[in-house]
Amino acid sequence: MTTTSARPKSSADWIAIEQATFFPNLRPPMVIERGQGSRVWDVEGREYLDLIAGIAVVSLGHASPVVQRALAEQSAKLIHTSNLFYTIPQLQLAKLLTEHSPFDRVFFCNSGAEANEAAIKLARKWGKRHRDGAYAIISAEHAFHGRTLATVTATGKENYTRSFTPLPDGFPHVPFNDMDALERAVDATTAAVLLEPIQGEGGVHVATENYLRDVRDFCRDKNLLFMVDEVQTGVGRLGTLWGFERWGVEPDVMTLAKGLGGGVPIGAVLANESAAVFEPGDHGSTFGGNPLMCAVAYDVVRYILDNDVLGNVNRVGGVLKRGLEHMAAEQPLIQSVRGEGLLLAIELTVEHAPDVVRLGHDEGVLLNATGPTTIRLAPPLTLTEAEAKEGLAKLRRALDRLDVPELTQPAAS
Ligand SMILES: Cc1ncc(COP(=O)(O)O)c(C=O)c1O
Structure with a gap:
């Protein structure tokens, strides 16, 4: 002491x-x-x-005056209720994100790893329902998806996982930007493909012109979920609101965090209607979607769009x-x-x-x-x-x- x-x-x-x-x-x-x-x-x-x-x-x-104002105004009104109740900032943020993206449904959490963890659970449930119990999520070598046990396994860096084995099953890796390798890696256990449009932590490696488009088409043909991790690339960083827009693709699931809150901790998973298989009780978070963080994120995204x-x-x-x-x-x-x-x-x-x-x-x-x-x-x-x-x-x-x-x-x- x-x-x-x-x-x-x-x-x-x-x-x-x-x-x-x-x-x-x-x-x-x-x-x-x-x-x-x-x-x-x-x-x-x-x-x-x-x-x-x-x-x-x-x-x-x-x-940022935008963040300061949102924090001051919302903290004077309501900071936390948990998800036992509806709160207005959460609903406003959900509406804003879905209106400005191809996605229909949203889940709020507190970080990038949590957003990916939720996306992984979503893909596993989707695989049970739509692909005969398929559970594997293919990600790319040199990816970074977080440090929780599932997301660090999807990250696949040996020096991040070595001390924490045994790791969860079903996280094969393929070389980034290699369509043939991805096609070869898919089997009956595969539920989803999870990729960053630009591998940020991996050293800013950019998906090639056609790669994400080919992955999109391939996932559609093979009945796989195509999930993009936009924790680093989303919310304007690449000069489009969502990074995937630069490649002209629409994924089934997107994860966000980092820039979404302009400095306050918030994460989100967005999914299209057919991927959105969570039902009440499947997933949750005490702090996720907290009115304080959602009020800030709403004003950050609004500011990005309006200015x-x-x-x-x-x-x-x-x-x-x-x-x-x-x-x-x-x-x-x-x-x-x-x-x-x-x-x-x-x-x-x-x-x-x-x-x-x-x-x-x-x-x-x-x-x-x-x-x-x-x-x-x-x-x-x-x-x-x-x-x-x-x-x-x-x-x-x-x-x-x-x-x-x-x-x-x-x-x-
Ligand atoms: C692409 C990507 N996904 C997930 C994460 C993990 O986010 P967090 O550190 O908020 O858990 C990061 C963090 O660098 C990231 O860059």
């Missing part, structure tokens, strides 16, 4: 609390105290341009992507640039992405390494063109400062 003492002042003092109390964690030695728009400040008062936005969450920027935020994502995403491509032409550490809208990545020629992120902190920019060679950018959807250019300049300085011994020393013979 710790005793109460004076409020810590420095990042180091605060971090000492983490080291004494948390399950071990890995994060940079900075304690963020406040944010405004696309910027945050740490307890030492250092300013950072935030090009990762809490991993694609703070969609309207930090301390041409999608136009901003396309314009500023274009500036950022072209800037990165231009940088790649000049800076030999960048091998390639990937992504759509405001979900972008650079692939480095060397395994130093975490070092570039660290140097970025010195330069006053927050970036994210999804692996040793990949740096991801997922800024607020309200990022301005000037901020995009500032971010590019800071990233460039971080790259230019990288001291890479393997590039400067002759290879050992």
Whole structure:
């Protein structure tokens, strides 16, 4: 037990609390105290341009007046009832999401993993009813669907699952963007295919032009559910309200979280009528669809629709992507640039992405390494063109400062 003492002042003092109390964690030695728009400040008062936005969450920027107002007004009225009762914000959000998507039914939860967990249960029930008890859900290699036992199994990364076996049955994986492999993997046990339009955590790998369309047609032909995980790509991030619109497909089920709440925790599963097989008692959540979170999500989505935020994502995403491509032409550490809208990545020629992120902190920019060679950018959807250019300049300085011994020393013979 710790005793109460004076409020810590420095990042180091605060971090000492983490080291004494948390399950071990890995994060940079900075304690963020406040944010405004696309910027945050740490307890030492250092300013950072935030090009990762809490991993694609703070969609309207930090301390957004839209989010503040919704929180203030709804918290003064009603915060929680559980799903024992109807509440108005939940019903309004359900109406808004279904009116602006091809889906008919919705279930609200609190996170991306919970949304996928619900989608997995939905697919299993659908398989029992419509495919002779089929239960398997095919997902892609390098996918990320969450950390609960079922979703981490669908994620399929050995280093995430190794300590938690035995894993649930029925989660085969196929290479992403490989239609033949998917066709070969389907058998009588298959109920559904679950894919991200862009694999965000996997390193911003984009589904090819035809892949999602071919998967859609194939699932229809074979009587399989086609489910998209839009936890990272949904709610405007790719410059369309839903990511799948870019591919011109309509999935049967979509999962959402992250940017939906603009910073508050909310997730959702949306399904078309024929996929929506949940009946009372099949699934539930105490906090899911809480009026406070739904009021915020409603105002976030309304703001995106009414203020041409999608136009901003396309314009500023274009500036950022072209800037990165231009940088790649000049800076030999960048091998390639990937992504759509405001979900972008650079692939480095060397395994130093975490070092570039660290140097970025010195330069006053927050970036994210999804692996040793990949740096991801997922800024607020309200990022301005000037901020995009500032971010590019800071990233460039971080790259230019990288001291890479393997590039400067002759290879050992
Ligand atoms: C595509 C995708 N699905 C699911 C998740 C899990 O979401 P959460 O961390 O809210 O559980 C993530 C998180 O990064 C994600 O990117």
